[in-house]
Amino acid sequence: MQRMKITVVGASGLIGTKVVEVLTHEGNDVIASSRSTGVDVLTGEGLADALAGADALVDVTNSPSFEADAVMKFFTTSATNLVDAARRTGVGHYVALSIVGVDGLPDSGYFRAKVAQERIIRESGLPYSIVRATQFAEFADAITESMTDANEVRVPDALIQPIPADEVASAVAGAAAGEPINGIVNVGGPDRITFEQLARDALARKGDETKTVVVDQAARYYGAALAARSLVMPD
Ligand SMILES: NC(=O)c1ccc[n+]([C@@H]2O[C@H](COP(=O)([O-])OP(=O)(O)OC[C@H]3O[C@@H](n4cnc5c(N)ncnc54)[C@H](OP(=O)(O)O)[C@@H]3O)[C@@H](O)[C@H]2O)c1
Numbered sequence: 226m227q228r229m230k231i232t233v234v235g236a237s238g239l240i241g242t243k244v245v246e247v248l249t250h251e252g253n254d255v256i257a258s259s260r261s262t263g264v265d266v267l268t269g270e271g272l273a274d275a276l277a278g279a280d281a282l283v284d285v286t287n288s289p290s291f292e293a294d295a296v297m298k299f300f301t302t303s304a305t306n307l308v309d310a311a312r313r314t315g316v317g318h319y320v321a322l323s324i325v326g327v328d329g330l331p332d333s334g335y336f337r338a339k340v341a342q343e344r345i346i347r348e349s350g351l352p353y354s355i356v357r358a359t360q361f362a363e364f365a366d367a368i369t370e371s372m373t374d375a376n377e378v379r380v381p382d383a384l385i386q387p388i389p390a391d392e393v394a395s396a397v398a399g400a401a402a403g404e405p406i407n408g409i410v411n412v413g414g415p416d417r418i419t420f421e422q423l424a425r426d427a428l429a430r431k432g433d434e435t436k437t438v439v440v441d442q443a444a445r446y447y448g449a450a451l452a453a454r455s456l457v458m459p460d
Pocket of ligand 1: 235237239241258259260264265266267268285286287322323358359360364
């Protein structure tokens with residue numbers, strides 16, 4: 226395989242750390258960037274240096290705040306700054322990580338912001354690849370907690386397809402090492418399960434027998450009302 230120079234932005238995050246590991250292991254020259262290395266996607270600080278001479282840019286940043294306005298500002302500003310810096314430095318491939326079904330859930334401020342991020346990349350004129358993943362398996366506890374009210378976990382009547390972060394990172398690294406697809410590739414975990422099952426498994430892992438899981442049509446996923454298959458891989 227040809228050795229490439231690849232800049233990973235968001236390199237200290239859950240997925241970024243693993244993408245750096247995979248790409249480095251495969252013999253690439255990897256520039257791991259985040260605020261701790263002096264690269265800020267909101268101010269643009271350090272971006273030109275981090276991207277100089279790179280064949281590809283991997284954007285696995287995430288907003289520190291999930292509040293609707295803050296997350297919209299994060300993903301629109303970061304994508305705009307990354308596109309500008311990539312153009313100026315001649316980076317030939319923008320790889321971004323997004324979410325399966327992201328354009329079907331406009332009730333969620335977070336999902337609206339990811340759609341806006343995708344659009345800026347798509348319309349930038351840069352060669353690009355967008356990897357859309359289902360929910361990370363590592364977030365099962367956080368998702369369950371977000372639906373917990375006192376001793377009840379109120380879950381939507383919908384499916385979820387958790388994917389291990391390692392598999393997401395492999396897919397993102399594979400996209401970065403490959404040619405731009407100028408489109409979207411979806412990746413999902415091995416099993417589609419109900420939110421009810423996800424919550425029961427999360428509670429069982431923690432040995433928490435104090436809580437009841439209730440399927441509730443009105444329960445939301447981070448603000449979004451889900452249809453049964455909103456978050457799972459398309460057939
Ligand atoms: N959660 C899911 O199930 C799921 C599913 C599919 C796709 N995704 C997407 O996956 C992506 C990565 O998620 P993750 O969980 O790996 O994120 P994470 O662990 O929260 O990591 C976020 C990264 O962004 C960096 N960052 C934050 N603000 C920055 C700034 N202003 N300038 C530069 N770097 C900044 C952070 O480093 P510093 O704070 O050190 O700067 C960190 O490296 C997200 O875009 C998310 O939408 C998530």
